[in-house]
Amino acid sequence: MDNRRSARRNSHNSSVLLLTVLIGFCILAIIEIIYGQAQMRVEKERLALEEENHQTVQELKAEWNELKGEPDVGTETIPTAGVEQAAEPEPDKTLTNTVEAPDSVSASDLAPVVSDNTAGDARAMQIVFLGDSITEEDVNTVGVADLVGAACNAEVYNMAMGGTTAALLANEPAGYDMWESRSLLGVVHAMKGDIKPDIFEGYNAGKVLKECDFSKTDYFVIEYGINDFLSQVPISKYMEGGGVRDVDAIRTYAGALDSAVIQLHNAYPDAKIIMIAPHFCQIFDGETFVGDSYSIDYGYGSMVSYARVCGYVAEQHKEDGVIFYNAMEESGINAYNSDEYMIDGIHLSETGAKMYSDLLVRLIMADFYPQE
Numbered sequence: 001m002d003n004r005r006s007a008r009r010n011s012h013n014s015s016v017l018l019l020t021v022l023i024g025f026c027i028l029a030i031i032e033i034i035y036g037q038a039q040m041r042v043e044k045e046r047l048a049l050e051e052e053n054h055q056t057v058q059e060l061k062a063e064w065n066e067l068k069g070e071p072d073v074g075t076e077t078i079p080t081a082g083v084e085q086a087a088e089p090e091p092d093k094t095l096t097n098t099v100e101a102p103d104s105v106s107a108s109d110l111a112p113v114v115s116d117n118t119a120g121d122a123r124a125m126q127i128v129f130l131g132d133s134i135t136e137e138d139v140n141t142v143g144v145a146d147l148v149g150a151a152c153n154a155e156v157y158n159m160a161m162g163g164t165t166a167a168l169l170a171n172e173p174a175g176y177d178m179w180e181s182r183s184l185l186g187v188v189h190a191m192k193g194d195i196k197p198d199i200f201e202g203y204n205a206g207k208v209l210k211e212c213d214f215s216k217t218d219y220f221v222i223e224y225g226i227n228d229f230l231s232q233v234p235i236s237k238y239m240e241g242g243g244v245r246d247v248d249a250i251r252t253y254a255g256a257l258d259s260a261v262i263q264l265h266n267a268y269p270d271a272k273i274i275m276i277a278p279h280f281c282q283i284f285d286g287e288t289f290v291g292d293s294y295s296i297d298y299g300y301g302s303m304v305s306y307a308r309v310c311g312y313v314a315e316q317h318k319e320d321g322v323i324f325y326n327a328m329e330e331s332g333i334n335a336y337n338s339d340e341y342m343i344d345g346i347h348l349s350e351t352g353a354k355m356y357s358d359l360l361v362r363l364i365m366a367d368f369y370p371q372e
């Protein structure tokens with residue numbers, strides 16, 4: 001009895017399993033049919049789209065072949081009497097710029113820029129030096145101005161004069177009708193025609209005043225400060241701890257620089273102005289070393305303070321195109337190499353002039369030929 005029941009149960013389980021397998025096969029068949037139909041539909045759509053694209057391409061080819069045999073109405077021009085018409089480039093050619101810019105450009109490779117739009121009036125860069133003996137012309141040596149002019153391929157006019165200050169000294173009259181100072185302010189007034197140029201006769205500055213067209217100047221280089229320091233010119237009208245000195249601003253180093261920059265910019269607005277701070281110096285009393293730019297103070301601050309004030313004035317006029325050269329800290333001249341770069345603790349040797357000029361040249365070239 002139990003054996004019959006067990007046999008019937010096994011037979012029933014087998015039937016259920018067989019039925020399950022058959023149903024599974026049916027489901028898979030249905031899925032395959034549906035998937036196949038979907039693939040056929042996608043393939044038909046792809047073939048239809050491909051045929052449409054093929055027809056479009058054939059139409060475009062036919063149109064292009066037809067156009068090649070006809071005049072190009074897009075480039076047709078109306079003939080002008082007496083003027084030969086330039087041939088139009090063929091449609092399948094590309095015009096390219098065959099001039100390649102070099103990866104880097106050195107100062108000696110740069111050609112002068114034409115700063116006058118008048119045809120045939122091409123000219124080189126023009127630089128005017130206003131300074132003391134550091135940049136003064138010396139026929140016996142190659143100086144700073146000479147080096148800068150050669151490196152920048154520039155026309156240089158040197159109005160620097162040894163022993164001069166930026167400021168008007170305490171004993172020098174300020175009225176134009178009795179002016180006798182060859183200071184920075186005196187040079188600027190003479191350039192503008194405010195004073196008679198007679199006081200510059202015998203100096204290269206007097207020659208420049210007769211020959212130079214200052215309106216064509218690209219850069220005025222102002223280099224003063226050592227003589228202002230040695231002559232004990234007040235560094236500024238305003239004292240560091242507060243208060244105001246009883247002195248005219250033009251009789252101070254800062255005031256004179258400020259006045260000169262304003263006057264030059266107003267008279268020659270297209271020119272840039274480069275202000276050079278005094279460089280490192282060593283002071284001697286005969287053969288005895290007295291001190292240097294950092295240690296000596298005659299009552300208005302060390303020479304380093306004058307250099308910083310020069311930078312301050314330059315910063316105030318930065319928007320007017322004023323460029324600052326901090327020769328005190330950036331010229332490369334210091335206490336360790338002073339014997340090589342200076343002949344007496346102040347004036348530059350030829351090697352020193354080359355060192356001093358290097359950054360000045362780079363400042364000018366970077367400004368005149370800015371990188372794109």
